[in-house]
Amino acid sequence: MSLEWRSRPVSLAWSNPVAWWWSLLTLVSGVNIAVWFTLYRELAEHPAKGLGDAPGIGLMLVLCAAYVFGCAFRSLLPRADVQRICLFDTWLSSVTVGRSVATVAELGFAAQWAIILYQLGTMTGAQTVVNVAWVIVPLILIAECFSWYAVLTTHYLGNAIENSIWAVAFFLVGIALCRLLPEFHGPVRWAFIIAILGVAGYLAFLMTVDVPMYLSRWRAELAEGSKLLHPLEGLRDASTRWVVTHDIAEWKDEIIWMSLYFSMAVWASLALCVCYSLEDHLLRYRTEAPIASGPSRTAPVAHHAIAATGPAHMRQN
Helix, strand or coil: CECCCCCCCCCCHHHCHHHHHHHHHHHHHHHHHHHHHHHHHHHHHCCCCCCCCCCCHHHHHHHHHHHHHHHHHHHHCCEECCCCEECCECHHHCHHHHHHHHHHHHHHHHHHHHHHHHHHHHHHCCHHHHHHHHHHHHHHHHHHHHHHHHHHHCCHHHHHHHHHHHHHHHHHHHHHHHHHHHHECHHHHHHHHHHHHHHHHHHHHHHHHHHHHHHHHHHHHHHHCCCCCCHHHHHHHHHHCCEECCCHHHHHHHHHHHHHHHHHHHHHHHHHHHHHHCHHHHHHHECCCCCCCCCCCCCCCCHHHHHCCCCCCCCCC
16 A cells, blocks of 8 residues: 555645645544544443433444444545545555445444434424434435446446435435424524534535536536446446546545535534433423333334344334
């Protein structure tokens, strides 16, 4: 594995803005990993009273780890999948490896949302929220299929559809969070408002920046008459070909979404673990007494969805 900045005849690596961007990504990822280990120690190994005793917190931490460490790996070895470009000359920079890591990480993130929404939906008796919880992971599974289609065929339309499905999934998440607003008061309601604003910002980015970027690339492909790869040919190509480049012109369109994805999205994943562990505390901020007579402490996810991210043993109401 070569970590040299072998861009054109440039003698000083730090004169390249891509080097500064990569350094920032790795720094943020290191902090994120440290935060995850802190959460693991506080919530799993030495839970405080009322913290970390929610059934399923171990699964939430595992799903979060898949996302935190997966994004850290992709920060350390960035690559643009369809273009086959990367920063370092190593087989770990192959698109097949990177996309596989991303798939596991993103399914873990989606499962976290499904679990937390199920928890909140059953706690409040909000069936709309429960219904959204059940469809999140299947939607992201479909999105991952389109992502792999784009990677294997080099067809940018697959990326546009993938990110459109992410937009649909988080539009539903936003609806679920809005439904929960009247169920809580105080700091919990404000936390939901912040989350809703975050989701709104994410949707705005997808629909005004990300999806249009991929559609623009797709139209350029059509204009140039580019030949798509057969999936099997694409699998071989994605596994064996990577182009090392440190040219800012090659990376400028990737820098924005990668920077947001490997920072703010990871912080959301970490926050979901904290939120899930505070179940008993959330009950104190209910606008009315819980209807259910028994505890609604476990948030199951569809068995086929969890199977995609790892084994789980959870109780259902």
